[in-house]
Amino acid sequence: MGINQIVTPLDSAVLETKEQYTVYFKIVTHAFEQMLQAMDREKICHAIELSFLQQYCDLITYSLEAFRVKYLYDEDEKMKIDLTESGLPNYLEFRYLYNDLELRKEHIAKLPSKEHLQQEFLTQLLKYKEPIPKRKLQQAASIVYYNSVQRNYIFRKFVQGKIVRIENSETPYVVSWAFYDVTHNRPFVCFMYFDLYKTTVNEYTEAIYEAIEQVADRNMSVEMMAYGIDKKLPKLHPKEVKKIDLGPLHNVFAKDELTLTHILLEAIVKKTVDLHAFAMSLEIASCVSTETVSEGSIFSKQELQVWETQRPSTYVFCPHRVMQLYYDKIPEAMNRLTVPPIEIETLDP
Numbered sequence: 483m484g485i486n487q488i489v490t491p492l493d494s495a496v497l498e499t500k501e502q503y504t505v506y507f508k509i510v511t512h513a514f515e516q517m518l519q520a521m522d523r524e525k526i527c528h529a530i531e532l533s534f535l536q537q538y539c540d541l542i543t544y545s546l547e548a549f550r551v552k553y554l555y556d557e558d559e560k561m562k563i564d565l566t567e568s569g570l571p572n573y574l575e576f577r578y579l580y581n582d583l584e585l586r587k588e589h590i591a592k593l594p595s596k597e598h599l600q601q602e603f604l605t606q607l608l609k610y611k612e613p614i615p616k617r618k619l620q621q622a623a624s625i626v627y628y629n630s631v632q633r634n635y636i637f638r639k640f641v642q643g644k645i646v647r648i649e650n651s652e653t654p655y656v657v658s659w660a661f662y663d664v665t666h667n668r669p670f671v672c673f674m675y676f677d678l679y680k681t682t683v684n685e686y687t688e689a690i691y692e693a694i695e696q697v698a699d700r701n702m703s704v705e706m707m708a709y710g711i712d713k714k715l716p717k718l719h720p721k722e723v724k725k726i727d728l729g730p731l732h733n734v735f736a737k738d739e740l741t742l743t744h745i746l747l748e749a750i751v752k753k754t755v756d757l758h759a760f761a762m763s764l765e766i767a768s769c770v771s772t773e774t775v776s777e778g779s780i781f782s783k784q785e786l787q788v789w790e791t792q793r794p795s796t797y798v799f800c801p802h803r804v805m806q807l808y809y810d811k812i813p814e815a816m817n818r819l820t821v822p823p824i825e826i827e828t829l830d831p
Contacts, residue, residue, distance in 0.1 A: 500554065502735075505758065506563070507550050509733050509829060510570065513762045514539045516826035517728075517799045524824060526766070526797065527726075531673055534643055534658040535726065538671050541637040541660075546571070548579055548631040554623040564667035568729055569736035569743070573662050576637055583633040590628050593621055637662060637669065640699045642691050645683055653677055653721040659694050663701040668729040670701055674711065675722040686717055701727075704767040705789045716784050724768040733760040745811045746804065755807060758829045761800035768792045795820040801828040 518539060522532055549571065553561050564572040582589065594602075599622055606612055643658035653675040660671045674694075678686060697710035708723040730736065732743040734750055734757055742761055749755040771787035796819050800808070805823045808816055816823055 503550055503553065503561070506733075506735055507546055509735075509758060509760050510546055510731065511543050512827075512829045513731055513733075513760055513799075514543055514728075517762050517764065520799050520824045520826050521764075524821070526795075530646065530648070530656060531658075531724070534673070535671055537643075538637070538641065538658075538660045538669065539728075541635060541641065542669060544635045545576060545579060545637045548627065548636065549575060551623055551627045551631070552579065552582070554620075556620055556623075563735050563737075566665075566667055567738045567740055568667040569731035569733055569738070570668060570729060573639065573664050573667050576662055577639065579631075580633065580636050580638055583628075583631060583636065586628050586633075589624070593625055593628075596625055596629075599625065639664070640695055642695065645687060645690065647683070648675075655683065657690060657694070659698065661699050661701075666701055666729075668727060671726045671728065672698060672707070673722075673724045673726075674708075674720050676718050676720045679717050679719055681717040686715075689715060690718060701725075703791075705769045705791050708769050708787070708789050712787050713784075719774075719785075720771065720787060722768060722770045724766065727765040727767075730763050731760065732763070734758075741812060741815060742798070742808070745807060749807050755803055756828075756831065758831055759801065759804050760829065761798055761804050761808070761823075762826075764797045764799065765794050766797075767794040797821065798823045799826050800824075801826060803828065 518532070518536055521527055521535070527535065549561050553559065561575055562572045564570060599618065602618060603614055603622075606614055606618075637660070639662050641660045643660070645655055645657045648654055648656055654677060656673055656675050658671065658673050660669060662669050693711055693714035697714060698707045704723055704725045707725065708720055711723070712718070712720050730738060730740060730743070732740065732746050734747065736743045736747075742763065746755070746759060746761060750757060750759060769789040769791040772790045773788045774785050775788055776783045777786050798808070798816070798819055800823055802825050805825060808823060
């Protein structure tokens with residue numbers, strides 16, 4: 483099956499061949515790398531936010547490489563790309579990957595040893611002058627997969643970042659976290675700047691982590707996210723909450739109905755742009771505390787923040803040729819962005 487023949491069931495596009503895997507992983511990895519470089523260049527985020535964002539994106543690209551090895555010679559199972567407004571792997575792929583690695587020992591026990599397989603390869607190639615059977619190649623890929631992929635580096639449904647102290651700031655602490663939203667099948671990275679009241683970081687860290695995972699592990703309005711955390715943590719005073727939506731990724735494998743994707747796919751079909759052409763959307767929503775208000779009865783009052791939601795900032799990162807395409811076809815959409823489309827490097831075939 484060629485690169486343009488992608489099976490599309492109701493909920494996902496299936497990568498069938500090694501060629502499709504190669505193109506897809508190159509697009510996604512390149513898109514994330516270029517987006518981060520552009521965000522740094524354009525000062526879209528604070529330096530500390532960008533450093534955390536880099537780490538979360540590293541987890542995503544590491545997971546993608548694990549997918550590549552996992553499905554390299556698998557004739558039965560194929561990786562699925564989500565068909566909603568995503569262009570990234572279906573969230574179940576990350577879940578299966580994590581579950582696989584939890585059962586690493588059981589899977590390895592069912593495979594031949596690396597030494598035995600190496601000897602079989604040498605015999606097949608040197609003695610019999612015959613190609614390696616696909617079943618043996620799949621076993622070799624599985625051995626690499628289960629022995630090299632580290633579970634701690636996989637992007638999970640929820641990833642908790644550490645609390646960091648900020649020197650010379652009115653809000654002395656920041657904490658980050660990320661999640662892969664089940665509904666949207668996209669990664670989100672969040673930041674909360676805060677101060678503490680009548681407690682220390684060491685005493686309150688576990689409570690903070692627990693509250694964040696309980697109320698802010700999925701996509702919701704940033705104000706609702708901030709209120710939920712504030713309500714759960716009476717000794718914490720959040721001052722700003724920021725949510726970064728990484729995607730959708732518009733590319734040849736995306737099958738959503740978004741205008742940016744539709745225009746790109748149409749141009750790829752007409753060969754106006756290359757098969758590797760892509761664009762990456764990004765949205766940043768934030769809210770800041772403007773004052774406080776007391777809530778509850780006289781015996782159990784809690785001071786809560788009053789939030790002011792900022793207008794979301796929207797960005798599109800794309801190579802120059804794709805940028806020209808969008809300005810030609812949908813100039814009004816480009817003009818509605820927070821800043822004009824940000825140019826990034828083209829992916830070489």
